[in-house]
Amino acid sequence: MTAPKTAPRSALVISAHAADFVWRCGGAIALHAAKGYEVTVLCLSFGERGESAKLWKQEGMTLQRVKDARRAEAEQAAEALGVHDLVCLDLGDYPLELGRADKDRVVEVIRKVQPSFMLSHSKYDPYNTDHMYATQVALECRMIAQAWGHNPGEKVLGAPQLYLFEPHQTEQMGWKPDTFLDITPVWEKKRAAIECMQGQEHLWEYYTRVAINRANHFKRNSGGQSGGRDCKYAEGFESIFPRTVDEL
Numbered sequence: 302m303t304a305p306k307t308a309p310r311s312a313l314v315i316s317a318h319a320a321d322f323v324w325r326c327g328g329a330i331a332l333h334a335a336k337g338y339e340v341t342v343l344c345l346s347f348g349e350r351g352e353s354a355k356l357w358k359q360e361g362m363t364l365q366r367v368k369d370a371r372r373a374e375a376e377q378a379a380e381a382l383g384v385h386d387l388v389c390l391d392l393g394d395y396p397l398e399l400g401r402a403d404k405d406r407v408v409e410v411i412r413k414v415q416p417s418f419m420l421s422h423s424k425y426d427p428y429n430t431d432h433m434y435a436t437q438v439a440l441e442c443r444m445i446a447q448a449w450g451h452n453p454g455e456k457v458l459g460a461p462q463l464y465l466f467e468p469h470q471t472e473q474m475g476w477k478p479d480t481f482l483d484i485t486p487v488w489e490k491k492r493a494a495i496e497c498m499q500g501q502e503h504l505w506e507y508y509t510r511v512a513i514n515r516a517n518h519f520k521r522n523s524g525g526q527s528g529g530r531d532c533k534y535a536e537g538f539e540s541i542f543p544r545t546v547d548e549l
């Protein structure tokens with residue numbers, strides 16, 4: 302059943318750390334926000350221990366100051382991308398661990414958002430187990446949000462696709478994209494969000510190159526030299542669930 306026409310469509314990103322959503326699906330967020338989707342970003346942690354090396358190199362740094370700095374960056378990036386709601390659960394990182402009550406908070410967010418699609422990390426990531434753990438959490442909480450017996454009376458979740466965004470060391474993660482999204486129209490917004498990540502300046506050019514490379518895959522798979530669509534920047538995704546179609 303489709304949602305009533307008046308209800309805005311929505312999407313949910315589940316990000317292990319505060320900056321992940323920017324590098325990996327900032328284009329998807331900005332593009333869908335521009336199309337009228339209400340995109341919620343759920344950051345399970347700030348990445349304060351494991352993804353803030355530049356801040357920790359400063360004199361007199363404390364955990365709280367790192368968290369505050371990462372939150373401020375995430376808020377600026379969310380603003381640049383047109384995020385509808387940025388939810389930071391502050392559950393700690395390296396390692397990220399969720400108890401039953403924390404998972405129930407994630408389920409609550411999923412049910413409130415009722416996303417048309419969800420985004421999270423690759424299934425496997427030996428460099429960063431927080432990332433693959435976030436995906437397990439996303440799948441578990443998606444399942445619970447679909448259960449009629451969980452908080453009966455609440456609106457249960459349909460069957461949103463879970464797209465896995467591109468990890469950092471792509472080939473090591475067993476990540477195989479099956480979807481390429483043209484983000485050329487919103488590239489400037491993604492780049493602006495990337496530049497909010499002052500603590501990780503070493504990644505700015507890298508993720509620009511990733512987007513240019515994925516644009517080549519978009520062009521090739523949309524027809525290449527035989528009428529393919531031009532594309533300057535793209536993001537790749539691996540989908541977990543099959544599509545249901547009437548025509549191929």
Ligand SMILES: [Zn+2]
Nearest residue numbers: 317318321352
């Ligand atoms: Zn991360």
